[in-house]
Amino acid sequence: MxxxxxxxxxxxxxxxxxxxxxxxxxxxxxxxxxxxxxxxxxxxxxxxxxxxxxxxxxxxxxxxxxxPLAVIGEVLAFLPEGATPTPEFWVRASDCWREELNARIERLERMRDLFTECIGCGCLSFEQCGLVNPRDQLGQKGGGPHRLNTGPPTPG
Known part of the structure; x- marks a missing residue:
């Protein structure tokens, strides 16, 4: 060392x-x-x-x-070259990010609750489940195992 x-x-x-x-x-x-x-x-x-x-x-x-690093970089751009983040700078950055962090927390809580409901129901239906198939996006593709068909068909 x-x-x-x-x-x-x-x-x-x-x-x-x-x-x-x-x-x-x-x-x-x-x-x-x-x-x-x-x-x-x-x-x-x-x-x-x-x-x-x-x-x-x-x-x-x-x-x-x-x-994200891109957002961190935007905030760091406000620091003069050679300056160090002060406690006041940290508070301002926190204020800038508070709204996004709260929105992220709400989104995660909704996902947790949806997942809990999904486990409770036990269906895990690809046609109906909002967690596995939000807004029935797979139904728009027609019949078939679309989640399994991600690559070229295997010879069989």
């Missing part, structure tokens, strides 16, 4: 991975997506400012509650 002096303002990708708990491959992906930034040394090695640790923590916390 490497130790980084608190006076060091830059971290290698390995140090950032170790300190953040995020694999280097994910950090490179975040960088390709524009979520974090690095500078390159003369030997083309990445160097991250220490404030990147907070940005990575923000990304991971946001992902944990189901916020």
């Amino acid at each position: 490497s130790t980084v002096s608190w006076k060091t303002k830059e971290l290698t990708i390995g140090e950032l991975a170790e300190r953040s708990g995020v694999p280097a491959s994910a950090l490179r992906f975040y960088e390709r997506q524009g979520l974090i930034r690095s500078r390159r040394t003369s030997g083309n090695q990445r160097r991250y400012h220490r404030t990147t640790l907070r940005v990575v923590a923000f990304i991971r916390a946001s992902q944990t509650v189901g916020i």
Whole structure:
């Protein structure tokens, strides 16, 4: 385990991975997506400012509650370059996402309740079940096992 002096303002990708708990491959992906930034040394090695640790923590916390990376990137775009997410920034982001998270929770609760009803009924009918066949979409395709016919027919 490497130790980084608190006076060091830059971290290698390995140090950032170790300190953040995020694999280097994910950090490179975040960088390709524009979520974090690095500078390159003369030997083309990445160097991250220490404030990147907070940005990575923000990304991971946001992902944990189901916020897509594209949406996280939109919010991070409001941070000035080199700035670190402050508690106030976290509150503003949370306010932005509260409505979507509440809608997602409601959708999941409806799915849970529908699933519970479906298990309770026991029919699992492809023709009638709203969970397996919402709005009878399969009925519009005509007869036959459409869910099983996903590839070319097998010789038999």
